[in-house]
Amino acid sequence: MPKPSFTSADFTSALLGLLPRGRVWPKELSSVHAQAISCYAPTFQRISDSALGLLVDAFPATTVNLLGEWELTLGLPDPCAGISPTFQGRRNQVVARFTNSGGQSIQFFESFALGLGYTVTVTQYAPFRCGQSACGQQLGGEDWFFTWAINSALNTITYFRTGQSAMGDPLASWGNSVLECELSEAKPAHTILQFHYS
Incomplete structure (x- = not known):
């Protein structure tokens, strides 16, 4: 089974899905609210990619962060x-x-x-x-x-x-x-x- 790799768009969609329902919480990607939420997605993607690379990073011959x-x-x-x-x-x-x-x-x-x-x-x-x-x-x-x-x-x-x-x-x-x-x-x-x- 391949390792899951999530993009910024995946994290943006997940964060928008966590918001409450209602007209005050628009979930269209063109809304200002959704664009503000999407600013957090690259950070989550970077953390996810770093976690996926932990197995590679744990060995001395391929280590970068460790x-x-x-x-x-x-x-x-x-x-x-x-x-x-x-x-x-x-x-x-x-x-x-x-x-x-x-x-x-x-x-x-x-x-x-x-x-x-x-x-x-x-x-x-x-x-x-x-x-x-x-x-x-x-x-x-x-x-x-x-x-x-x-x-x-x-x-x-x-x-x-x-x-x-x-x-x-x-x-x-x-x-x-x-x-x-x-x-x-x-x-x-x-x-x-x-x-x-x-």
Whole structure:
């Protein structure tokens, strides 16, 4: 069954139907009384549309009006988002934090970054070992066991997208500060994280 959607005309008709009967209460749409009543109809339509959108708004990936509630629930905004994050960036950060189940695998960090809106690859390092490493590989000490790198574009561009962005957002924004901050917080405490940009 489809969701009921009422127009301003429906609400005007309903409000006129609630009036008492009699010559003093004209119900023709051309009367001054009916035109005055019809001023309330757009407000009722807006409230009705907002109530219909509540199910869509209740999920982090599609939220608009409840984004602030999701941010408070997940401890956002935080310094990772910067001074004035875009609506799309805020929602991406909410979704990434909400769906983050934790992990230490390469796939986890690549999918976590993708949830934030960044396409990355992960490089793991190991110290040079005779008989196992090849000529030309990097030499490294014991710290190389715990070092890994995130490879990404120098400035990831986030474009304004209809249905995703909000009024006031820039048409395009550049930067990887959210990526660096979020992954630095999500990384295992004993590891050394590097960011490599191409």
